[in-house]
Amino acid sequence: MSAPSKQRLRELLTWIADTEAHNGYPISEGPKNPDGDIPDEVFRDIRYLADHGLCRPEYLEQHNDMRWHWAEPVRITTQGLDWLSEDGGLTAEKRTLTVKFDEDQFKALLIAKVDQSDATEEEKSKVKEAISKGSTVVLQAALTEVTKTGIAFLPHGFQWLQKLFVG
Known part of the structure; x- marks a missing residue:
């Protein structure tokens, strides 16, 4: 059946x-x-x-x-x-996990990552300006993608998750 x-x-x-x-x-x-x-x-x-x-x-x-x-x-x-x-x-x-993240703090983290890159100063400047002017909707999408990517590249991800959730 x-x-x-x-x-x-x-x-x-x-x-x-x-x-x-x-x-x-x-x-x-x-x-x-x-x-x-x-x-x-x-x-x-x-x-x-x-x-x-x-x-x-x-x-x-x-x-x-x-x-x-x-x-x-x-x-x-x-x-x-x-x-x-x-x-x-x-x-x-009810099944939605809400994470509050300060917009300015998130922008600062993204800009710091841009500053660490090997890009030219001109390229960095353009990206940093775009981040600074980014709308909340774009930043929310970026945060979702950053979270997905961050979890995907966690070193020793299983061990970290096991320690965090199981003890």
Whole structure:
């Protein structure tokens, strides 16, 4: 058994989220097979979403006879709303590590690195001026790249990380 397609899950969860239209997803009003039965994939998709905390069915179980038994409605959770949002909502924000770095201090570090280079004084001057006038957005991007590169080139990186995090 493979995981359902993200597109299908997104469509189902979007429908569940539209509480103004139906006050929770009424399974009985969802897609039907030609014989009028609700397809197993709908139940499996709802179960999958529920297992990941994205929706909360009132009751949904597959019994030994392999038939699904349910009670309506299915409601979206806050985690489900965040999964649907483009920016990941508060879930993404909670998992964001915020590092405050003084802009002037960062510029001074970058300029010091330029001064250590073998470039000509003219080249150094141009780069230092660009750094001095750099916008916050550009500096944030530079800080991200510097951090990635710094971690990639840590001497004895594993040992350093092990000592820092494990002790």
